[in-house]
Amino acid sequence: MENTARVKSEEMVGRIDGRLMKNKVIKGIFLAATAFTTIILMVLLYRIISQGAPYLSWDFFQNFASRRPEQAGIKAAVIGTIWMMSVVIPTAAILGVGTAIYLEEYAKKSALTRWIQMNISNLAGVPSVVFGLLGLTIFVRVFGFGNTIIAAGFTMALLVLPVVIVASQEAIRAVPNELKEASFGLGATKWQTIYRVVLPYAIPGIATGSILAFSRAIGETAPLIVVGIPTFVAFLPSGYLDQFTALPMQIYNWTSRPQVEFHNLAAAGIIILLAVLILMNSVAVWIRNRFQAR
């Protein structure tokens, strides 16, 4: 009796070295993959920064686009992007979280629900160009918004909506059932439970997933091109029904110009765009830390 156990155990222990080696090798591979990804992305960043950094100046922020590279600035694009995101973020966040709550907490397991769910994951895979075509037809034409902030903002909001929904659903699903039970057990209504227990717990997850989606909206060019957002705009918008231009449009235009100075300006523009993204991510990290329970 005793022998069998011992033998087995020794046999197992004897295999540990091999298993540890395997673990080590795999860890090495994973580390290499991480390092590789990091290095590639660092090279990418280095190229952008070394090309664009010398062009970052106060004038660059202060000036509108110009045919003269030395006078060209990014003001309209930065402000325009901020205006556009001020439509995209609330629209997508409210619709996205709302839909996620509906699907996770209210919807019955019916064919309709399954269909909505399938539809959302399909939408997440629809290329941005197609959303551009949609925005052009619906917001620009049918609703008559023209190629304005609101039209582009709604188009982009719809583009990122599925990702926000899916991220929010995952986050909501991850809320431990025990917490919901505790809340219901105290006589809380469904909405109170959602609002006071589920959402606070899920917000870090929602924020992480959504920020990723919003980052995408900031950097997307194709839908803006299709919607017909102008590139030269030498004034600042004063309302949501004004025309505007956005960072990727300006960058896109500069990269296609013949003069190399414009290419450098594009790099400078990308640095600004990255700075905006970093800012947004910092907000996400802040939200994550603020709400994270543990």
Place this chain on the structure above:
Amino acid sequence: MALTAVNSKKKPEMMEQEERLVYNTKNLNLWYGDHHALKNINLGIKEKDVTAIIGPSGCGKSTYIKTLNRMIDLVPGVKTNGTIEYRERDIFSKEFLVEELRTRVGMVFQKPNPFPKSIYENIAFGLKIHGIKNKQIINETVEKSLRGAALWDEVKDRIHEPAYGLSGGQQQRLCIARCLALEPDVILMDEPTSALDPVSTLKVEELIQELKERYSIIIVTHNMQQAARISDKTAFFLNGEVVEFDSTDTIFNSPADSRTDDYISGRFG
């Protein structure tokens, strides 16, 4: 045979004052999908009694206690028939809002489940959702509830720190405190002390004795001694049925059903 206790109390509304029932379960059946988890349960639970529910793992204790405050609604695919009356109101009826039921009937769970908030906020939660905003009332209630759960001394210096920083035992006591804050009529407890150390268990047991003055308590436990120590009545569940329901004394000392005897004595064997 097995249902003597209930049978002897038929038509409880005709009884004298002290015999009033808080809960009266009649022919309750419950299915998880196809699994028949509760079989024709009949139980009348007296006001200001401590009623213990005992029985082996999987016999349906948690299921039954979760049905009493309709937490079972949260499990999809559950079917019930029969009725449960809470103070003569059918808890399954449309007019009786679950929110009201659950406010009047507090619950303490098997696993500690504090909210990922501060200790203070955990207890204030119940008050806040019910629209109580008065800071003073809240503060007082927080302290009272924590004292009631024998936790005040340990946490009074850090009630604004996260509840997850507490040990398992402390967390469970916090959940009891949270439930006490609403001063419910009935308190359902599903193995509330199974994660507590003896000292805390003792405090909670004392607390239960104390609360009994004002509240009716239904407690699931598999600590037979606990049942013996604190309860007035004991129901023995087996395979989704109530085998026997009687005074704790009778159950532990002269059970009518041999299965009860087997189970009880298995404990002491």
Place this chain on the structure above:
Amino acid sequence: MALTAVNSKKKPEMMEQEERLVYNTKNLNLWYGDHHALKNINLGIKEKDVTAIIGPSGCGKSTYIKTLNRMIDLVPGVKTNGTIEYRERDIFSKEFLVEELRTRVGMVFQKPNPFPKSIYENIAFGLKIHGIKNKQIINETVEKSLRGAALWDEVKDRIHEPAYGLSGGQQQRLCIARCLALEPDVILMDEPTSALDPVSTLKVEELIQELKERYSIIIVTHNMQQAARISDKTAFFLNGEVVEFDSTDTIFNSPADSRTDDYISGRFG
């Protein structure tokens, strides 16, 4: 005074066979950041004994038992000093791989933590990672382990169904079975029965008695009777210190330290 048991066993390698120690803890200190959770622990744990660790909530029982198989490594910001020897090998040394330690030393946790797999896969897991692929051995071990954990009869018809479908008690027994599958040298149990009903508890206790023939068992419990029933030695922890460590008889009947007495009698009070 408090450490009589250990002191009497200094230089265990010179003792006769039956006095051999599986674990020898010397001057162990442990901090969670600034919180001094274990204070100068000295304990020698004998082979094939059941050693119970008792003490109030937060006294460091879980911390100590987690240190024995270095699960504590997973908590960031933990500092230790002093040594723990497992069969005369320093468990903190580089040469002693944690994987080996944890293979030789099984662990059952306070809260059931089955893998999100089938019941069968939960138990086969340990064998599979250790490179045992023989289907027959695995099948036999699964059955043996489930029987060992008094779970076989309840789940034999659905061992390929998800473990999460089991009740809390069943889940915990599954975790015990999972641990038994590796037939370890020592089994650490952190309140393994706190989520079990009495019948299962009894079965597990019987099992522990049986396992004791072959394995050394260290069990954290706050069920004092359990400690009294099953253990040979008992260590009483308080505020991170070992107040007293001696034969269970001595601890329960004539403790040397008045705090032990207070705690024990508080239980029975």
Place this chain on the structure above:
Amino acid sequence: SDDAETGATTDEGTEGGGEQLQGEIAIDGSSTVYPIAEAVAEEFMLEQPDVQVTVGLSGTGGGFEKFIAGETQFSNASRPIKDEESQALADAGIEFTELQLAYDGLSVVVNKDNDWVDQLTVDELKKMWVDNGTAVKWSDVREGWPEEEIKFYSPGTDSGTYDYFNEVILEDAQINKTATLSEDDNVLVQGVTGDANAIGYFGYAYYLENKDNIKVVPIVNEAGEAVEPNAETIESGEYAPLSRPLFTYVSNAAIADEEAVAAYAQFTLENAAALAEDVGYVSLPEEKYTEQLETIEGLK
């Protein structure tokens, strides 16, 4: 419309230049024309800051789509308007005027290390660029050139540049199937720079900017002279047939109804010459602008 009224406006506009106009002008269309349009808009807004001019680059077709929908007042085009488009405009009741802004000289370029190509005729260009099912070697074009396969770089088939090249060189024959096509002229520059056997063509501005890295090929015109593209030869028409005009189309109604649009059209023609050169294109002969200014005058 009233002659007196129009005259008065013009007078005020030219005299003081101080009259502050207001309004919004939307311009869209070809990305080739975009740099000129941007330059004009930039200068115009310095004079008339209250007129909000936007310029987009939806492509010539996309520009016309918006023009037809009445969303823009000017539509830039790197090719003359097509029948479908003018038909659609007619259907929409939009009358328009075509304005020529500048020339772009399609520059045929080869690698810096290519020391054999001194000049090319239109026939030779056609011979090499038109697909004949087999690989084309330099030696197939002219005796004595190396026996190396030619690598072709051409703007994408949906560009005005390609369209024009097709019109004058390919004449609707299939372009060599081995040709590398790209919508981005910078990419073509890259291709020709890195490949000794490459030949490509693209807008003059891209050649100008990369003069040091690539070599332009003189093209033999109808008069039999090999001419290199530069400001003079393109403007004078000597560089032929590969220089093409760039256009903007303006809505007649907008000119008549909106002072700002009229002023803008006028400003465009007055400044196009200088601004086009600024951004790498070539101005038209003086009289072309004058003629068109008169047309605008007549529309007010």
Place this chain on the structure above:
Amino acid sequence: MKTPNQDVSPVQQLLEKKYNGGFLNRREKIIPIVLFIMAAVSVLTTVGIVLTLIFETVTFFKDVSIVEFFTATEWYPFSNTDPVYGIWPLVLGTLKITLIASLFAIPIGLAVALYLSEYASTRTRKIMKPILEVLAGVPTIVYGFFALTFITPVLREIFPSLELFNAISPGIVVGIMIIPTIVSLSEDALSSVPEPVRHGALAMGSTKWETASKVIFPAALSGILASIVLGVSRAIGETMIVSIAAGSTPSAALDLTSSLQTMTSYIVQVTTGDAGFGTTIYYSIYSVGFTLFVFTLAMNMLAQFISKRFREEY
């Protein structure tokens, strides 16, 4: 019984009042309706897309036969004399890019995700994740030039037969572009597997790799699949990288070393190009868009089918 007020606390009094005063909460009834309307927006979006695409696609098929569209192996709409509209080369181009990108990004992405969630220190994870998330937002046009001016030359050093425009370089770069998406979402899925489960495995003497591969990964599988589907969808839909670095020559050849065109880059080519409005070419973008839509739809259905299969395993 004693008067209820005798020892009734303010709390009980307030609660008593609330429920006796008639607890009728309209909010609880309205909220699900409002939320349902929000959920309907995504459905309406799909309807909008389908309608938008269908109208113009129908116009397109008035000029071009459906049979040709599906059977011709050439896509050459710009010929003035003899335009051919066979979607296959564009589909093939999309497939090539997607395939290379997936082969590149899925293993690396999952490796990085596993590294971050199972091996790396909290600190490393906290630094790496936001960095990756920032990079997920880099405009793809930047990646396009990165492919053309960095990756392609490097690859051509190694494989001289590679053309300037090819499928491999943009494929890899599209892969690089979707790595942050895959990493970030997979890492979320992995790290949301409860800690006690991890401890259970480690306590049995399993190594980190065994824990990760046999317990954590399967538990997180549905989240991981979702991240992959999203990443692959982005690869299918990627426009700028392909436009810049893959050329614009639709090709029915199977090799990966020469120029190609994808469905998306064709759409952008035409929307920014000079083709006449109202021409067949102009309408063709809607037919391509529609094909692309159907294509991604099919991919998604497949993914969901697979995901369901896996989820049923336990």
